[in-house]
Amino acid sequence: MPKTPRDLAEGMAERRQRRMRDDGYVRETFTQTREDARKTARAFLDRFPKQAYMSEVERWREMPDGAIEFTMRRLRTAD
Template identity: 40%
Template sequence: MIARPRDLADQMSGTQQSQIFTLPVDAARCKAREFIDQPPRSGFLPVIEKWRQLPDGQIEFAIRHLPTVD
């Protein structure tokens, strides 16, 4: 189910290139930090979004690669 207009726009444009992770809190911090610390590759910058805590205490987040501004 599409929750927001932005999700619909991403789906229609075909640019939604996200990876979704579900990890314990400490592992989620480490994984997110890995992506934040790496330099942009091939003109794309990793962005952490949709970060939320699940009822079981794990963290779910998505990493999307957005084009950099040249």
């Protein structure tokens, strides 16, 4: 049975996550409304500043229902 584009994308994402697990970063993934996503990202960057923890929004996408799924990452040294 041929794979759909979604199946291929999910497989690529899983392989990427396996490769990235031991790179020294901690990741947190959220799914929120656009407004709440902005607030969460700002709070995360306030708590873990980019200059000290190399924090960033690693990836994001808009879901079919309009929610935003995003992953924040930071160095583990904050723990």
